[in-house]
Amino acid sequence: MRIAQIAPLEIRVPPIAYGGTELVASLLTEELVRRGHDVTLFASGDSVTKAKLHCVCPHFLRDSDRDRGILNILNFVACLEQAERFDIIHNHTNFEGLATAGLVKTPVLTTLHNELKGDQFTLFAAYKGYYNTISRSAKDLLPDKKGFVGVIYNAVDCKSYPFHGKQGDYLLSLSRISEEKGTHIAIEVAKRLKRRLIIAGNVEAKDEKYFQQKVMAQVDGDIVQFFGEADYEQKRELFANASCLLLPITWPEPFGLVMVESMACGTPVISFNKGSASEVIYHGETGFIVEDIDEMVRAVGEIDSIDRKACREHVERNFDVPRMVNDYLVAYQRILKLETQGEVVTTLELAQATGQTIPYHSISSSTEIVKRIETVSKN
Amino acid sequence: MRIAQIAPLEIRVPPIAYGGTELVASLLTEELVRRGHDVTLFASGDSVTKAKLHCVCPHFLRDSDRDRGILNILNFVACLEQAERFDIIHNHTNFEGLATAGLVKTPVLTTLHNELKGDQFTLFAAYKGYYNTISRSAKDLLPDKKGFVGVIYNAVDCKSYPFHGKQGDYLLSLSRISEEKGTHIAIEVAKRLKRRLIIAGNVEAKDEKYFQQKVMAQVDGDIVQFFGEADYEQKRELFANASCLLLPITWPEPFGLVMVESMACGTPVISFNKGSASEVIYHGETGFIVEDIDEMVRAVGEIDSIDRKACREHVERNFDVPRMVNDYLVAYQRILKLETQGEVVTTLELAQATGQTIPYHSISSSTEIVKRIETVSKN
Numbered sequence: 043m044r045i046a047q048i049a050p051l052e053i054r055v056p057p058i059a060y061g062g063t064e065l066v067a068s069l070l071t072e073e074l075v076r077r078g079h080d081v082t083l084f085a086s087g088d089s090v091t092k093a094k095l096h097c098v099c100p101h102f103l104r105d106s107d108r109d110r111g112i113l114n115i116l117n118f119v120a121c122l123e124q125a126e127r128f129d130i131i132h133n134h135t136n137f138e139g140l141a142t143a144g145l146v147k148t149p150v151l152t153t154l155h156n157e158l159k160g161d162q163f164t165l166f167a168a169y170k171g172y173y174n175t176i177s178r179s180a181k182d183l184l185p186d187k188k189g190f191v192g193v194i195y196n197a198v199d200c201k202s203y204p205f206h207g208k209q210g211d212y213l214l215s216l217s218r219i220s221e222e223k224g225t226h227i228a229i230e231v232a233k234r235l236k237r238r239l240i241i242a243g244n245v246e247a248k249d250e251k252y253f254q255q256k257v258m259a260q261v262d263g264d265i266v267q268f269f270g271e272a273d274y275e276q277k278r279e280l281f282a283n284a285s286c287l288l289l290p291i292t293w294p295e296p297f298g299l300v301m302v303e304s305m306a307c308g309t310p311v312i313s314f315n316k317g318s319a320s321e322v323i324y325h326g327e328t329g330f331i332v333e334d335i336d337e338m339v340r341a342v343g344e345i346d347s348i349d350r351k352a353c354r355e356h357v358e359r360n361f362d363v364p365r366m367v368n369d370y371l372v373a374y375q376r377i378l379k380l381e382t383q384g385e386v387v388t389t390l391e392l393a394q395a396t397g398q399t400i401p402y403h404s405i406s407s408s409t410e411i412v413k414r415i416e417t418v419s420k421n
Numbered sequence: 422m423r424i425a426q427i428a429p430l431e432i433r434v435p436p437i438a439y440g441g442t443e444l445v446a447s448l449l450t451e452e453l454v455r456r457g458h459d460v461t462l463f464a465s466g467d468s469v470t471k472a473k474l475h476c477v478c479p480h481f482l483r484d485s486d487r488d489r490g491i492l493n494i495l496n497f498v499a500c501l502e503q504a505e506r507f508d509i510i511h512n513h514t515n516f517e518g519l520a521t522a523g524l525v526k527t528p529v530l531t532t533l534h535n536e537l538k539g540d541q542f543t544l545f546a547a548y549k550g551y552y553n554t555i556s557r558s559a560k561d562l563l564p565d566k567k568g569f570v571g572v573i574y575n576a577v578d579c580k581s582y583p584f585h586g587k588q589g590d591y592l593l594s595l596s597r598i599s600e601e602k603g604t605h606i607a608i609e610v611a612k613r614l615k616r617r618l619i620i621a622g623n624v625e626a627k628d629e630k631y632f633q634q635k636v637m638a639q640v641d642g643d644i645v646q647f648f649g650e651a652d653y654e655q656k657r658e659l660f661a662n663a664s665c666l667l668l669p670i671t672w673p674e675p676f677g678l679v680m681v682e683s684m685a686c687g688t689p690v691i692s693f694n695k696g697s698a699s700e701v702i703y704h705g706e707t708g709f710i711v712e713d714i715d716e717m718v719r720a721v722g723e724i725d726s727i728d729r730k731a732c733r734e735h736v737e738r739n740f741d742v743p744r745m746v747n748d749y750l751v752a753y754q755r756i757l758k759l760e761t762q763g764e765v766v767t768t769l770e771l772a773q774a775t776g777q778t779i780p781y782h783s784i785s786s787s788t789e790i791v792k793r794i795e796t797v798s799k800n
Contacts, residue, residue, distance in 0.1 A: 098547075109540035111490055112520070116547055119520045141491070141498045145524040161488035168477075168495055 043374060046121050046131040047071045048084040051113050054102040055089040059273045060218060060244045062299040063155040066196045067134045073367040084121045096120060114138040122146045130374045137162050144170030149377050154180060157296060172377050177318030180296035191373045196297045197366035203306035204282045205354045212238040214284035217300050219257055220249040224290035226256040229266055231288060231338050242269040242280055281307040286345045289313035290338060306357040308350035312341045328353045422753060425500050425510040426450045427463040430492050433481040434468040438652045439597060439623045441678040442534040445575045446513045452746040463500045475499060493517040501525045509753045516541050523549030528756050536675060551756050556697030559675035570752045575676045576745035582685035583661045584733045591617040593663035596679050598636055599628040603669035605635040608645055610667060610717050621648040621659055660686040665724045668692035669717060685736040687729035691720045707732045
């Protein structure tokens with residue numbers, strides 16, 4: 043299949059450190075190439091790929107003062123201008139491309155990696171293409187709209203994460219440091235328990251005040267330790283040697299890749315019940331889903347009851363690259379089939395057309411996830 | 422001819438008060454309709470037009486918290502999606518559409534109403550369409566690029582401006598109030614001369630500090646008076662009864678519509694020698710082009726030497742709507758002719774193709790302007 047992958051220009055593909063969307067775009071791209079597909083990646087010029095690379099800027103933009111809006115639009119349009127070269131265009135950008143997808147005949151699949159806000163809903167309503175979400179909870183936040191092809195969960199390259207099965211002695215907070223990721227709540231949990239907490243992560247300019255006042259002011263080098271932003275190797279070491287990952291998120295994150303990375307190393311995750319947490323963590327088996335700080339504190343005390351091997355196996359089964367790539371290939375093929383039938387169909391129509399009875403869930407055979415969600419929902 | 426006009430959504434078309442680009446887009450649209458063309462205007466829903474109106478938002482955006490980037494792109498793409506309905510698409514927006522113009526077969530003409538900055542040059546380099554500037558000085562700031570069709574000066578509806586030929590007693594500063602428009606310099610001129618100055622204009626949020634510290638702090642209700650933003654009628658009264666308009670601009674404004682409005686009322690203009698000033702004002706005949714504050718102070722003393730009737734006639738001849746609309750119709754026809762020849766041509770090629778020997782100037786027969794520019798340049 044001739045496939046275009048459009049990545050955001052914020053971070054190179056794959057990221058050196060932080061960058062969930064760019065990591066997923068990279069894993070998908072490289073595995074599609076490995077399976078023999080003809081893939082062109084539209085990304086920053088310093089990206090590393092075995093696909094054909096097309097770039098409108100030599101370096102990724104995160105630390106530059108270049109205009110993100112303009113360059114991301116140019117990146118997207120550069121792909122549309124060659125649309126006839128592709129059977130399908132797969133868009134991972136932050137909405138820049140949505141408005142223009144209807145201008146070419148090649149079908150566009152947009153993976154909604156981020157939450158929609160404000161007039162992004164107007165843009166989404168005007169979008170003329172297919173889309174998938176990366177969790178059921180993310181789908182639940184969207185208005186009903188034609189073109190939905192299913193939930194496709196993100197994945198990590200499981201074998202690249204170390205697993206030694208031993209429990210470390212520290213609690214871990216690893217994410218972009220911000221109010222919405224709840225770094226300050228992880229600190230409170232550690233202080234109540236008098237357990238060592240290592241905080242690793244990057245800080246965006248908009249979160250600098252939060253970082254100084256709510257995080258750095260609490261760092262004492264003893265109970266609360268600050269690591270800085272962790273790179274590829276450091277991240278794996280930090281996960282593998284932690285007792286558990288604390289994820290007191292205060293927003294409905296569409297998919298927390300960090301949960302999967304932690305479990306891949308055998309390290310269970312304790313998360314607030316927001317966004318995709320209850321879809322990704324098997325409560326009581328690979329971590330705990332909790333409602334507040336008191337419950338998180340209690341859950342840390344019960345972490346020995348979690349089998350670290352079960353965490354690893356859960357990721358191998360449900361969140362490894364082959365499953366994700368299978369899902370996307372099924373989605374591409376369905377879209378091409380629907381295109382030949384001449385119209386964008388609704389979720390329900392899609393389910394009917396493909397013989398499914400569930401309006402939406404992960405496209406692949408990983409029905410186990412859906413089953414588990416239903417179990418958690420009932421409890 | 423089937424023509425699409427795309428206006429920015431910042432201000433309704435025509436503007437109630439401030440809004441040069443939207444005023445020009447309105448005058449052009451209405452005159453094209455009057456001449457029998459089939460015109461569709463893409464603008465905010467509260468716009469007033471005899472053309473077909475297509476809108477993606479009910480109200481103009483200036484005083485709203487809606488997302489300008491998203492809505493302007495949707496407005497542009499709404500036009501591209503119907504591109505086959507038009508012989509030509511004429512774009513007046515602030516660059517939002519440039520990236521996408523190459524995605525449709527219908528030719529796009531962009532009028533560059535504003536100065537390019539930063540990555541807008543990247544966007545301009547990638548633009549696949551035709552363009553014109555609204556002054557020679559604006560063209561001189563651009564890199565060389567295919568698709569240039571000429572300089573087309575803006576216009577006003579001359580007959581809508583009162584002319585009674587009598588000189589008023591006050592100096593006038595009428596523009597958006599900001600450092601780049603030089604409102605504080607006009608105040609200094611008035612104070613040195615102990616002549617009454619009326620300041621009228623809107624203030625954008627980014628200029629609020631400048632407005633308070635450099636303008637309002639100087640307002641004494643005697644020498645320096647503040648009027649606020651002037652509407653359609655008020656503006657005409659302020660122009661018609663002024664002794665002269667002071668325009669100590671500190672940036673290369675592509676075209677100062679305010680100069681033409683003032684001269685239409687018979688009121689001469691004294692401007693710093695920036696941007697299009699020397700192209701629009703006939704030095705010594707319809708005002709004065711000066712280099713600094715001292716020269717501006719002296720020029721106010723010589724304002725009686727200017728014939729107010731000559732100011733009015735200058736606008737009737739060179740900056741009235743019929744001339745501008747003629748120019749754009751010639752440009753449209755040339756573009757359609759070039760399209761059938763199969764490629765975008767350079768300025769020089771265009772000049773050769775149309776038998777012109779001057780690489781660029783106003784497209785119309787208003788060669789008098791060019792002649793005058795050359796005279797001023799020599800002096």
